[in-house]
Amino acid sequence: MYKKFLQLTKNLTVSLEKGLNFITTQENNPLYFHGALPLYTFWFLIFSGIMLWMYYIPTLDRAWTSVNYITSLPVLLKDASGQLLLKNGSPVVSAISPATGIPYGAVVRGIHRWGAAAMMITTILHMLRVYFTDRHRSWRWLPWVSGVLLLMFVLFVGITGYLLVWDARAYSLVVSTQAWLEAVPLVGQGLSTFFIGGDAIRDFTLTRFFFFHIGGATFIFWLIWMHFIRLNEPVVTPSRAVNFLTLGFILVAAGVYPAVNVTNDLIAQYPVLAGDKGFIASDAPAQIGYLVDVIRYDAWYLFPYYLIEKTGVNWAWIILGGSTILLFVAPFYPKDRRDNIAEVVEAKCTGCTFCSLDCPFEAITMQERAPGSKFKLIAVVFAPRCSECGICVGACPFQAIELPNTHSKTIEADVLALLKTGAQ
Amino acid sequence: MSELQPTAPAEKKKRVIVGFVCERSIPIHEMLDAQKALVDDPETKIIVLPCSGMVKPTQMELALANGADATFVCGCAMNDCHYRTGNIMIRERLEGERNPKLRKSTDKRKVGMFFFTMKDRRPFLDALAQFKASTENL
Numbered sequence: 001m002y003k004k005f006l007q008l009t010k011n012l013t014v015s016l017e018k019g020l021n022f023i024t025t026q027e028n029n030p031l032y033f034h035g036a037l038p039l040y041t042f043w044f045l046i047f048s049g050i051m052l053w054m055y056y057i058p059t060l061d062r063a064w065t066s067v068n069y070i071t072s073l074p075v076l077l078k079d080a081s082g083q084l085l086l087k088n089g090s091p092v093v094s095a096i097s098p099a100t101g102i103p104y105g106a107v108v109r110g111i112h113r114w115g116a117a118a119m120m121i122t123t124i125l126h127m128l129r130v131y132f133t134d135r136h137r138s139w140r141w142l143p144w145v146s147g148v149l150l151l152m153f154v155l156f157v158g159i160t161g162y163l164l165v166w167d168a169r170a171y172s173l174v175v176s177t178q179a180w181l182e183a184v185p186l187v188g189q190g191l192s193t194f195f196i197g198g199d200a201i202r203d204f205t206l207t208r209f210f211f212f213h214i215g216g217a218t219f220i221f222w223l224i225w226m227h228f229i230r231l232n233e234p235v236v237t238p239s240r241a242v243n244f245l246t247l248g249f250i251l252v253a254a255g256v257y258p259a260v261n262v263t264n265d266l267i268a269q270y271p272v273l274a275g276d277k278g279f280i281a282s283d284a285p286a287q288i289g290y291l292v293d294v295i296r297y298d299a300w301y302l303f304p305y306y307l308i309e310k311t312g313v314n315w316a317w318i319i320l321g322g323s324t325i326l327l328f329v330a331p332f333y334p335k336d337r338r339d340n341i342a343e344v345v346e347a348k349c350t351g352c353t354f355c356s357l358d359c360p361f362e363a364i365t366m367q368e369r370a371p372g373s374k375f376k377l378i379a380v381v382f383a384p385r386c387s388e389c390g391i392c393v394g395a396c397p398f399q400a401i402e403l404p405n406t407h408s409k410t411i412e413a414d415v416l417a418l419l420k421t422g423a424q
Numbered sequence: 425m426s427e428l429q430p431t432a433p434a435e436k437k438k439r440v441i442v443g444f445v446c447e448r449s450i451p452i453h454e455m456l457d458a459q460k461a462l463v464d465d466p467e468t469k470i471i472v473l474p475c476s477g478m479v480k481p482t483q484m485e486l487a488l489a490n491g492a493d494a495t496f497v498c499g500c501a502m503n504d505c506h507y508r509t510g511n512i513m514i515r516e517r518l519e520g521e522r523n524p525k526l527r528k529s530t531d532k533r534k535v536g537m538f539f540f541t542m543k544d545r546r547p548f549l550d551a552l553a554q555f556k557a558s559t560e561n562l
Binding site: 010011014015017018021026027029032033133135231232233235340354358360361387388389390391393394395396397403406408411412414415416418419421422 | 474479491509
Protein backbone atom coordinates (compact mmCIF):
# COMPACT_ATOMS: atom_id res chain seq x y z
CA MET A 1 0.00 0.00 0.00
CA TYR A 2 2.72 2.46 1.05
CA LYS A 3 4.91 1.36 -1.87
CA LYS A 4 1.98 1.91 -4.23
CA PHE A 5 1.65 5.41 -2.81
CA LEU A 6 5.35 6.03 -3.52
CA GLN A 7 4.90 4.68 -7.05
CA LEU A 8 1.98 7.05 -7.60
CA THR A 9 3.94 10.06 -6.34
CA LYS A 10 6.84 9.06 -8.57
CA ASN A 11 4.55 8.88 -11.61
CA LEU A 12 3.16 12.32 -10.87
CA THR A 13 6.61 13.82 -10.29
CA VAL A 14 8.05 12.37 -13.49
CA SER A 15 5.02 13.57 -15.48
CA LEU A 16 5.50 17.09 -14.12
CA GLU A 17 9.19 17.03 -14.94
CA LYS A 18 8.58 15.63 -18.38
CA GLY A 19 6.34 18.62 -19.08
CA LEU A 20 9.06 20.97 -17.88
CA ASN A 21 11.64 19.20 -20.06
CA PHE A 22 9.78 20.45 -23.12
CA ILE A 23 10.56 24.00 -22.04
CA THR A 24 13.93 23.69 -20.34
CA THR A 25 15.44 20.52 -21.87
CA GLN A 26 16.84 17.78 -19.63
CA GLU A 27 20.12 19.65 -19.19
CA ASN A 28 18.51 22.74 -17.67
CA ASN A 29 15.48 21.40 -15.86
CA PRO A 30 15.63 23.10 -12.42
CA LEU A 31 13.87 20.10 -10.88
CA TYR A 32 16.88 17.97 -11.81
CA PHE A 33 19.07 20.28 -9.71
CA HIS A 34 16.83 20.15 -6.66
CA GLY A 35 19.78 19.12 -4.46
CA ALA A 36 22.21 21.74 -5.70
CA LEU A 37 19.78 24.66 -5.50
CA PRO A 38 19.62 24.96 -1.68
CA LEU A 39 23.42 25.01 -1.51
CA TYR A 40 23.57 27.58 -4.31
CA THR A 41 21.10 29.86 -2.52
CA PHE A 42 23.05 29.37 0.73
CA TRP A 43 26.02 31.18 -0.84
CA PHE A 44 23.81 34.26 -1.35
CA LEU A 45 23.00 34.17 2.35
CA ILE A 46 26.63 33.84 3.37
CA PHE A 47 27.83 36.77 1.28
CA SER A 48 24.87 39.08 1.95
CA GLY A 49 25.05 38.06 5.62
CA ILE A 50 28.70 39.10 5.86
CA MET A 51 27.76 42.49 4.38
CA LEU A 52 24.93 42.96 6.88
CA TRP A 53 27.21 41.84 9.69
CA MET A 54 29.47 44.86 9.04
CA TYR A 55 26.77 47.22 10.29
CA TYR A 56 24.76 45.15 12.74
CA ILE A 57 24.98 46.03 16.44
CA PRO A 58 23.58 43.27 18.70
CA THR A 59 22.34 45.33 21.64
CA LEU A 60 18.76 45.99 22.73
CA ASP A 61 18.88 49.70 22.02
CA ARG A 62 20.87 49.64 18.78
CA ALA A 63 19.88 46.44 16.95
CA TRP A 64 16.71 47.76 15.29
CA THR A 65 18.35 51.08 14.50
CA SER A 66 21.40 49.44 12.95
CA VAL A 67 19.29 47.14 10.78
CA ASN A 68 17.13 49.99 9.58
CA TYR A 69 20.12 52.24 9.07
CA ILE A 70 21.26 49.66 6.55
CA THR A 71 17.91 49.60 4.80
CA SER A 72 16.67 53.16 4.96
CA LEU A 73 17.05 53.56 1.20
CA PRO A 74 14.74 51.16 -0.61
CA VAL A 75 15.69 52.74 -3.88
CA LEU A 76 16.41 51.26 -7.17
CA LEU A 77 15.31 53.05 -10.25
CA LYS A 78 16.78 55.94 -12.22
CA ASP A 79 15.06 58.28 -14.68
CA ALA A 80 16.53 59.49 -17.96
CA SER A 81 18.54 62.20 -16.21
CA GLY A 82 20.04 59.74 -13.77
CA GLN A 83 17.78 60.85 -10.92
CA LEU A 84 17.06 57.95 -8.61
CA LEU A 85 13.39 57.08 -8.27
CA LEU A 86 11.26 54.98 -6.01
CA LYS A 87 8.96 52.29 -7.33
CA ASN A 88 6.16 54.85 -7.45
CA GLY A 89 8.29 57.32 -9.38
CA SER A 90 8.91 59.87 -6.64
CA PRO A 91 12.47 61.16 -6.52
CA VAL A 92 14.84 60.28 -3.73
CA VAL A 93 16.54 63.12 -1.98
CA SER A 94 19.87 61.45 -1.40
CA ALA A 95 20.93 58.10 -2.65
CA ILE A 96 24.40 57.67 -1.32
CA SER A 97 24.74 59.89 1.70
CA PRO A 98 25.99 57.74 4.58
CA ALA A 99 23.93 59.92 6.86
CA THR A 100 20.72 58.41 5.54
CA GLY A 101 21.73 54.80 5.12
CA ILE A 102 23.88 52.36 3.22
CA PRO A 103 23.65 52.51 -0.58
CA TYR A 104 21.71 49.53 -1.81
CA GLY A 105 21.57 48.27 1.77
CA ALA A 106 17.90 47.44 1.31
CA VAL A 107 18.81 45.35 -1.70
CA VAL A 108 21.49 43.47 0.23
CA ARG A 109 19.05 42.86 3.06
CA GLY A 110 16.50 41.90 0.42
CA ILE A 111 18.94 39.37 -1.05
CA HIS A 112 19.43 37.99 2.48
CA ARG A 113 15.70 37.86 3.07
CA TRP A 114 14.65 36.45 -0.31
CA GLY A 115 17.73 34.23 -0.50
CA ALA A 116 16.59 32.73 2.81
CA ALA A 117 13.09 32.17 1.39
CA ALA A 118 14.64 30.62 -1.73
CA MET A 119 16.79 28.34 0.39
CA MET A 120 13.84 27.06 2.40
CA ILE A 121 11.65 26.67 -0.70
CA THR A 122 14.35 24.77 -2.58
CA THR A 123 15.17 22.67 0.50
CA ILE A 124 11.52 21.62 0.82
CA LEU A 125 11.34 21.03 -2.93
CA HIS A 126 14.47 18.87 -2.70
CA MET A 127 13.04 16.88 0.20
CA LEU A 128 9.69 16.31 -1.52
CA ARG A 129 11.35 15.38 -4.79
CA VAL A 130 13.62 12.85 -3.09
CA TYR A 131 10.71 11.40 -1.13
CA PHE A 132 8.28 11.30 -4.06
CA THR A 133 10.77 9.47 -6.28
CA ASP A 134 11.61 6.98 -3.52
CA ARG A 135 15.22 8.03 -3.23
CA HIS A 136 15.33 8.36 0.51
CA ARG A 137 15.32 4.79 1.80
CA SER A 138 17.70 2.02 2.69
CA TRP A 139 21.32 2.79 1.65
CA ARG A 140 20.40 6.47 1.35
CA TRP A 141 19.44 6.84 5.02
CA LEU A 142 22.39 9.06 5.96
CA PRO A 143 21.78 11.74 3.29
CA TRP A 144 18.10 11.72 4.31
CA VAL A 145 18.68 11.93 8.08
CA SER A 146 21.36 14.60 7.69
CA GLY A 147 18.93 16.34 5.32
CA VAL A 148 16.25 16.42 8.02
CA LEU A 149 18.83 17.91 10.40
CA LEU A 150 19.71 20.44 7.72
CA LEU A 151 16.06 21.38 7.36
CA MET A 152 15.81 21.90 11.12
CA PHE A 153 18.95 24.02 11.24
CA VAL A 154 17.94 26.09 8.22
CA LEU A 155 14.68 26.77 10.08
CA PHE A 156 16.55 27.57 13.30
CA VAL A 157 18.98 29.94 11.58
CA GLY A 158 16.12 31.60 9.71
CA ILE A 159 14.13 32.14 12.90
CA THR A 160 17.13 33.59 14.74
CA GLY A 161 17.58 35.92 11.77
CA TYR A 162 14.10 37.28 12.39
CA LEU A 163 14.99 37.79 16.06
CA LEU A 164 18.09 39.82 15.23
CA VAL A 165 15.99 42.56 13.63
CA TRP A 166 14.67 43.19 17.15
CA ASP A 167 11.38 44.68 16.14
CA ALA A 168 8.09 44.12 17.96
CA ARG A 169 7.62 40.90 16.05
CA ALA A 170 11.00 39.62 17.22
CA TYR A 171 10.08 40.32 20.85
CA SER A 172 6.76 38.50 20.41
CA LEU A 173 8.59 35.55 18.86
CA VAL A 174 10.99 35.41 21.81
CA VAL A 175 8.09 35.37 24.28
CA SER A 176 6.38 32.70 22.22
CA THR A 177 9.57 30.61 22.06
CA GLN A 178 10.00 30.86 25.82
CA ALA A 179 6.44 29.67 26.38
CA TRP A 180 7.03 26.82 23.94
CA LEU A 181 10.25 25.74 25.67
CA GLU A 182 8.77 26.08 29.16
CA ALA A 183 6.09 23.55 28.17
CA VAL A 184 8.76 20.84 28.20
CA PRO A 185 8.47 18.87 31.45
CA LEU A 186 11.33 19.14 33.97
CA VAL A 187 13.86 20.98 31.82
CA GLY A 188 11.56 23.55 30.22
CA GLN A 189 12.49 26.42 32.50
CA GLY A 190 16.17 25.70 32.02
CA LEU A 191 15.78 25.64 28.23
CA SER A 192 13.98 28.97 28.34
CA THR A 193 16.73 30.51 30.49
CA PHE A 194 19.37 29.09 28.16
CA PHE A 195 17.54 30.52 25.17
CA ILE A 196 17.60 34.13 26.35
CA GLY A 197 20.87 33.77 28.23
CA GLY A 198 19.59 34.46 31.75
CA ASP A 199 16.44 35.24 33.67
CA ALA A 200 15.59 38.32 31.64
CA ILE A 201 16.14 39.76 28.18
CA ARG A 202 19.29 41.87 28.16
CA ASP A 203 21.90 42.97 25.65
CA PHE A 204 23.50 39.56 26.10
CA THR A 205 20.28 37.97 24.77
CA LEU A 206 20.85 39.54 21.36
CA THR A 207 24.53 38.59 21.43
CA ARG A 208 23.37 35.04 22.05
CA PHE A 209 20.86 35.19 19.17
CA PHE A 210 23.65 36.55 16.99
CA PHE A 211 25.77 33.54 17.95
CA PHE A 212 22.84 31.19 17.30
CA HIS A 213 22.44 32.72 13.84
CA ILE A 214 26.09 32.69 12.77
CA GLY A 215 27.03 29.51 14.67
CA GLY A 216 23.99 27.73 13.27
CA ALA A 217 24.89 28.79 9.73
CA THR A 218 28.43 27.50 10.29
CA PHE A 219 27.05 24.21 11.60
CA ILE A 220 25.03 23.94 8.38
CA PHE A 221 28.32 23.57 6.51
CA TRP A 222 29.25 20.61 8.69
CA LEU A 223 25.84 19.06 8.07
CA ILE A 224 26.27 19.58 4.33
CA TRP A 225 29.52 17.62 4.60
CA MET A 226 27.58 14.84 6.38
CA HIS A 227 24.94 15.08 3.68
CA PHE A 228 27.55 14.52 0.94
CA ILE A 229 29.87 12.06 2.63
CA ARG A 230 28.19 8.97 1.14
CA LEU A 231 27.75 10.49 -2.30
CA ASN A 232 30.35 10.17 -5.02
CA GLU A 233 30.66 13.37 -7.06
CA PRO A 234 27.69 15.19 -5.52
CA VAL A 235 26.06 17.82 -7.72
CA VAL A 236 26.93 21.03 -5.89
CA THR A 237 25.97 23.59 -8.48
CA PRO A 238 23.06 23.75 -10.91
CA SER A 239 23.57 24.28 -14.63
CA ARG A 240 24.57 27.78 -15.72
CA ALA A 241 21.08 28.57 -17.00
CA VAL A 242 19.47 27.48 -13.72
CA ASN A 243 22.09 29.51 -11.79
CA PHE A 244 21.22 32.68 -13.67
CA LEU A 245 17.51 32.02 -13.35
CA THR A 246 17.79 31.65 -9.57
CA LEU A 247 20.05 34.68 -9.30
CA GLY A 248 17.52 36.65 -11.35
CA PHE A 249 14.59 35.64 -9.14
CA ILE A 250 16.42 36.64 -5.96
CA LEU A 251 17.66 39.96 -7.36
CA VAL A 252 14.28 40.89 -8.81
CA ALA A 253 12.54 39.99 -5.54
CA ALA A 254 15.14 41.98 -3.58
CA GLY A 255 14.75 44.96 -5.89
CA VAL A 256 10.96 44.96 -6.17
CA TYR A 257 10.27 43.97 -2.56
CA PRO A 258 13.25 45.20 -0.57
CA ALA A 259 13.30 44.08 3.04
CA VAL A 260 12.42 47.03 5.24
CA ASN A 261 10.71 47.61 8.54
CA VAL A 262 7.62 49.66 7.73
CA THR A 263 7.33 52.69 9.98
CA ASN A 264 5.27 55.88 9.82
CA ASP A 265 8.45 57.84 9.07
CA LEU A 266 9.31 55.53 6.22
CA ILE A 267 5.79 55.72 4.79
CA ALA A 268 6.00 59.52 4.91
CA GLN A 269 9.22 59.31 2.94
CA TYR A 270 8.19 56.46 0.65
CA PRO A 271 4.39 56.39 0.20
CA VAL A 272 4.55 53.20 -1.79
CA LEU A 273 5.12 51.32 1.47
CA ALA A 274 1.73 52.41 2.81
CA GLY A 275 0.27 49.16 1.54
CA ASP A 276 1.94 47.40 4.46
CA LYS A 277 0.49 49.80 7.02
CA GLY A 278 -1.21 47.01 8.91
CA PHE A 279 2.16 45.76 10.06
CA ILE A 280 3.56 48.99 11.40
CA ALA A 281 3.20 47.80 14.99
CA SER A 282 4.89 44.52 14.14
CA ASP A 283 7.77 46.27 12.40
CA ALA A 284 8.34 48.95 15.06
CA PRO A 285 11.28 48.69 17.46
CA ALA A 286 10.82 46.08 20.18
CA GLN A 287 9.68 47.21 23.60
CA ILE A 288 10.08 44.76 26.45
CA GLY A 289 6.63 43.84 27.74
CA TYR A 290 4.76 45.03 24.64
CA LEU A 291 3.25 42.27 22.48
CA VAL A 292 1.72 43.18 19.13
CA ASP A 293 -1.75 42.06 18.08
CA VAL A 294 -0.90 41.33 14.46
CA ILE A 295 2.39 39.63 13.61
CA ARG A 296 3.71 39.56 10.08
CA TYR A 297 4.36 35.82 9.80
CA ASP A 298 6.78 34.59 7.19
CA ALA A 299 5.33 31.43 5.65
CA TRP A 300 8.68 29.64 5.27
CA TYR A 301 10.28 30.28 8.64
CA LEU A 302 7.68 31.46 11.11
CA PHE A 303 5.02 28.81 10.57
CA PRO A 304 5.86 27.17 13.94
CA TYR A 305 4.84 30.42 15.66
CA TYR A 306 1.62 30.55 13.70
CA LEU A 307 1.01 27.01 14.89
CA ILE A 308 1.75 27.99 18.50
CA GLU A 309 -0.63 30.94 18.21
CA LYS A 310 -3.43 28.85 16.73
CA THR A 311 -3.08 25.58 18.64
CA GLY A 312 -1.20 26.40 21.83
CA VAL A 313 2.23 25.22 22.91
CA ASN A 314 1.32 21.60 23.69
CA TRP A 315 -0.27 20.88 20.33
CA ALA A 316 2.58 22.69 18.61
CA TRP A 317 5.01 20.31 20.33
CA ILE A 318 2.93 17.29 19.33
CA ILE A 319 2.54 18.36 15.68
CA LEU A 320 6.10 19.58 15.14
CA GLY A 321 7.68 16.79 17.21
CA GLY A 322 5.55 14.10 15.57
CA SER A 323 6.34 15.37 12.06
CA THR A 324 10.05 15.44 12.87
CA ILE A 325 9.98 11.86 14.18
CA LEU A 326 8.15 10.72 11.02
CA LEU A 327 10.79 12.39 8.88
CA PHE A 328 13.60 10.70 10.81
CA VAL A 329 12.12 7.19 10.50
CA ALA A 330 11.01 7.55 6.86
CA PRO A 331 14.15 5.98 5.31
CA PHE A 332 13.83 2.81 7.39
CA TYR A 333 10.40 1.75 6.20
CA PRO A 334 9.46 -0.29 4.21
CA LYS A 335 12.51 -2.52 3.99
CA ASP A 336 13.41 -3.97 0.60
CA ARG A 337 14.68 -7.46 -0.02
CA ARG A 338 18.40 -7.05 -0.67
CA ASP A 339 19.67 -10.10 -2.50
CA ASN A 340 21.76 -8.66 -5.32
CA ILE A 341 24.58 -6.92 -3.48
CA ALA A 342 27.82 -6.61 -5.44
CA GLU A 343 30.43 -9.30 -4.78
CA VAL A 344 34.13 -9.09 -5.54
CA VAL A 345 35.77 -12.03 -7.30
CA GLU A 346 38.96 -12.06 -5.30
CA ALA A 347 41.04 -13.99 -7.84
CA LYS A 348 40.25 -11.51 -10.63
CA CYS A 349 40.48 -8.20 -8.76
CA THR A 350 43.65 -6.34 -9.80
CA GLY A 351 43.11 -3.42 -7.42
CA CYS A 352 42.63 -0.97 -10.32
CA THR A 353 40.18 1.13 -8.20
CA PHE A 354 37.75 1.78 -11.09
CA CYS A 355 34.78 0.30 -9.21
CA SER A 356 35.61 2.24 -6.06
CA LEU A 357 35.92 5.51 -7.97
CA ASP A 358 32.65 5.01 -9.86
CA CYS A 359 30.44 3.68 -7.04
CA PRO A 360 27.80 6.41 -6.57
CA PHE A 361 27.31 5.69 -2.86
CA GLU A 362 30.89 5.16 -1.64
CA ALA A 363 30.14 1.48 -0.93
CA ILE A 364 33.48 0.17 -2.20
CA THR A 365 36.81 0.75 -0.53
CA MET A 366 40.23 -0.45 -1.61
CA GLN A 367 42.12 -2.43 0.99
CA GLU A 368 45.66 -3.77 1.17
CA ARG A 369 46.07 -7.42 0.26
CA ALA A 370 48.28 -9.71 2.29
CA PRO A 371 52.04 -9.20 1.73
CA GLY A 372 53.34 -11.23 -1.18
CA SER A 373 50.02 -11.16 -3.09
CA LYS A 374 50.07 -10.76 -6.86
CA PHE A 375 48.22 -7.43 -6.58
CA LYS A 376 48.59 -4.79 -3.92
CA LEU A 377 44.93 -3.80 -3.41
CA ILE A 378 41.55 -5.48 -3.43
CA ALA A 379 38.07 -3.96 -3.66
CA VAL A 380 35.81 -4.54 -0.65
CA VAL A 381 32.04 -3.93 -0.77
CA PHE A 382 30.36 -2.53 2.34
CA ALA A 383 26.98 -4.22 1.91
CA PRO A 384 24.71 -1.74 3.79
CA ARG A 385 25.77 1.03 1.40
CA CYS A 386 25.42 -1.03 -1.80
CA SER A 387 22.44 0.02 -3.95
CA GLU A 388 22.64 -3.05 -6.23
CA CYS A 389 22.86 -0.72 -9.23
CA GLY A 390 25.75 -2.55 -10.91
CA ILE A 391 27.68 0.60 -11.86
CA CYS A 392 30.77 -1.05 -10.35
CA VAL A 393 30.20 -4.01 -12.69
CA GLY A 394 30.18 -1.67 -15.68
CA ALA A 395 33.36 -0.03 -14.38
CA CYS A 396 35.34 -3.24 -14.00
CA PRO A 397 37.40 -4.28 -17.05
CA PHE A 398 38.31 -7.62 -15.43
CA GLN A 399 34.90 -9.08 -14.53
CA ALA A 400 36.12 -9.00 -10.95
CA ILE A 401 32.93 -7.59 -9.41
CA GLU A 402 29.45 -8.92 -10.12
CA LEU A 403 25.83 -8.71 -9.05
CA PRO A 404 25.03 -12.35 -8.20
CA ASN A 405 21.55 -12.27 -9.81
CA THR A 406 22.61 -10.23 -12.85
CA HIS A 407 25.95 -11.79 -13.67
CA SER A 408 27.98 -10.52 -16.63
CA LYS A 409 28.26 -14.02 -18.02
CA THR A 410 24.45 -14.36 -17.98
CA ILE A 411 24.11 -11.01 -19.76
CA GLU A 412 26.60 -12.05 -22.42
CA ALA A 413 24.86 -15.41 -22.88
CA ASP A 414 21.55 -13.51 -23.22
CA VAL A 415 23.05 -11.25 -25.88
CA LEU A 416 24.21 -14.24 -27.92
CA ALA A 417 20.86 -16.00 -27.48
CA LEU A 418 18.95 -12.91 -28.60
CA LEU A 419 21.15 -12.58 -31.67
CA LYS A 420 20.54 -16.22 -32.47
CA THR A 421 16.75 -15.95 -32.24
CA GLY A 422 16.79 -12.59 -34.02
CA ALA A 423 18.62 -13.97 -37.02
CA GLN A 424 16.11 -16.80 -37.52
CA MET B 425 5.06 -4.83 -77.49
CA SER B 426 5.66 -6.58 -74.31
CA GLU B 427 4.32 -5.12 -71.14
CA LEU B 428 6.67 -4.29 -68.38
CA GLN B 429 6.11 -6.68 -65.56
CA PRO B 430 6.48 -5.26 -62.08
CA THR B 431 9.41 -6.91 -60.36
CA ALA B 432 8.87 -8.46 -56.96
CA PRO B 433 10.30 -6.20 -54.25
CA ALA B 434 13.61 -7.50 -52.93
CA GLU B 435 13.14 -9.10 -49.56
CA LYS B 436 14.31 -6.73 -46.91
CA LYS B 437 17.24 -8.04 -44.94
CA LYS B 438 16.27 -8.96 -41.43
CA ARG B 439 18.10 -6.75 -39.01
CA VAL B 440 18.87 -7.27 -35.35
CA ILE B 441 19.42 -4.42 -32.94
CA VAL B 442 20.48 -5.17 -29.37
CA GLY B 443 19.53 -2.66 -26.70
CA PHE B 444 20.70 -2.48 -23.09
CA VAL B 445 17.95 -0.72 -21.18
CA CYS B 446 17.81 0.52 -17.61
CA GLU B 447 14.64 -0.76 -15.97
CA ARG B 448 14.06 2.64 -14.34
CA SER B 449 14.17 4.67 -17.55
CA ILE B 450 11.48 3.88 -20.16
CA PRO B 451 8.69 1.47 -19.06
CA ILE B 452 10.59 -1.39 -20.67
CA HIS B 453 8.78 -4.28 -18.97
CA GLU B 454 5.51 -3.17 -20.62
CA MET B 455 7.22 -2.87 -23.99
CA LEU B 456 8.63 -6.38 -24.41
CA ASP B 457 7.17 -9.56 -25.86
CA ALA B 458 8.02 -13.07 -24.67
CA GLN B 459 11.13 -13.15 -26.91
CA LYS B 460 12.52 -10.02 -25.24
CA ALA B 461 11.88 -8.04 -28.43
CA LEU B 462 10.13 -4.68 -28.47
CA VAL B 463 6.42 -5.13 -29.22
CA ASP B 464 6.56 -2.02 -31.42
CA ASP B 465 9.76 -3.10 -33.16
CA PRO B 466 10.44 -6.85 -33.19
CA GLU B 467 13.89 -6.32 -34.75
CA THR B 468 15.06 -4.75 -31.51
CA LYS B 469 16.02 -7.19 -28.76
CA ILE B 470 16.43 -5.96 -25.26
CA ILE B 471 18.59 -6.79 -22.26
CA VAL B 472 17.07 -5.23 -19.15
CA LEU B 473 19.50 -4.07 -16.46
CA PRO B 474 19.10 -2.36 -13.08
CA CYS B 475 20.99 0.70 -14.33
CA SER B 476 22.51 1.87 -17.60
CA GLY B 477 25.80 2.35 -15.72
CA MET B 478 26.06 -1.43 -15.46
CA VAL B 479 26.58 -1.83 -19.20
CA LYS B 480 30.11 -2.80 -20.15
CA PRO B 481 31.31 -1.45 -23.49
CA THR B 482 32.66 -4.96 -24.16
CA GLN B 483 29.07 -6.28 -24.04
CA MET B 484 28.06 -3.88 -26.80
CA GLU B 485 31.14 -4.92 -28.78
CA LEU B 486 30.17 -8.55 -28.24
CA ALA B 487 26.75 -7.87 -29.76
CA LEU B 488 28.26 -6.17 -32.81
CA ALA B 489 30.88 -8.87 -33.26
CA ASN B 490 28.20 -11.57 -33.23
CA GLY B 491 25.90 -10.17 -35.84
CA ALA B 492 24.01 -7.24 -34.34
CA ASP B 493 23.49 -4.49 -36.91
CA ALA B 494 23.59 -1.88 -34.17
CA THR B 495 23.47 -1.64 -30.42
CA PHE B 496 22.35 1.00 -27.99
CA VAL B 497 21.99 1.80 -24.34
CA CYS B 498 19.01 3.58 -22.79
CA GLY B 499 19.25 5.17 -19.34
CA CYS B 500 17.32 7.58 -17.18
CA ALA B 501 16.94 11.22 -18.23
CA MET B 502 20.25 13.02 -18.03
CA ASN B 503 20.83 14.57 -14.56
CA ASP B 504 18.17 12.29 -13.12
CA CYS B 505 19.66 8.80 -12.83
CA HIS B 506 17.91 6.84 -10.08
CA TYR B 507 21.37 5.76 -8.90
CA ARG B 508 22.74 9.27 -9.37
CA THR B 509 25.50 8.75 -11.92
CA GLY B 510 24.82 5.63 -14.01
CA ASN B 511 23.75 7.47 -17.17
CA ILE B 512 26.69 9.87 -16.90
CA MET B 513 29.12 6.96 -16.45
CA ILE B 514 27.92 5.02 -19.51
CA ARG B 515 27.82 8.17 -21.64
CA GLU B 516 31.39 8.98 -20.69
CA ARG B 517 32.51 5.39 -21.31
CA LEU B 518 30.95 5.29 -24.75
CA GLU B 519 32.34 8.72 -25.59
CA GLY B 520 35.82 7.57 -24.56
CA GLU B 521 36.10 9.86 -21.54
CA ARG B 522 36.01 7.23 -18.80
CA ASN B 523 37.42 3.74 -18.40
CA PRO B 524 36.56 1.15 -19.54
CA LYS B 525 36.03 2.61 -23.02
CA LEU B 526 34.87 1.22 -26.35
CA ARG B 527 37.70 -0.14 -28.47
CA LYS B 528 38.99 2.28 -31.07
CA SER B 529 38.18 -0.27 -33.78
CA THR B 530 34.47 -0.28 -32.88
CA ASP B 531 32.24 1.45 -35.42
CA LYS B 532 30.73 4.08 -33.15
CA ARG B 533 28.07 4.91 -35.71
CA LYS B 534 26.48 1.62 -34.73
CA VAL B 535 26.47 2.48 -31.02
CA GLY B 536 23.54 4.58 -29.78
CA MET B 537 22.71 6.28 -26.49
CA PHE B 538 19.28 7.39 -25.29
CA PHE B 539 18.24 8.95 -22.03
CA PHE B 540 14.53 9.01 -21.23
CA THR B 541 12.10 9.03 -18.33
CA MET B 542 9.54 6.35 -17.55
CA LYS B 543 6.94 8.54 -19.32
CA ASP B 544 8.88 8.66 -22.59
CA ARG B 545 7.79 5.49 -24.39
CA ARG B 546 6.89 7.29 -27.63
CA PRO B 547 9.92 9.65 -27.73
CA PHE B 548 12.15 6.63 -27.16
CA LEU B 549 10.58 4.70 -30.04
CA ASP B 550 10.94 7.73 -32.30
CA ALA B 551 14.60 8.14 -31.34
CA LEU B 552 15.18 4.43 -31.88
CA ALA B 553 13.60 4.56 -35.35
CA GLN B 554 15.85 7.48 -36.22
CA PHE B 555 18.92 5.62 -34.93
CA LYS B 556 18.00 2.50 -36.88
CA ALA B 557 17.56 4.51 -40.05
CA SER B 558 20.98 6.09 -39.54
CA THR B 559 22.59 2.65 -39.28
CA GLU B 560 20.70 1.01 -42.14
CA ASN B 561 23.38 1.33 -44.82
CA LEU B 562 26.46 0.88 -42.68
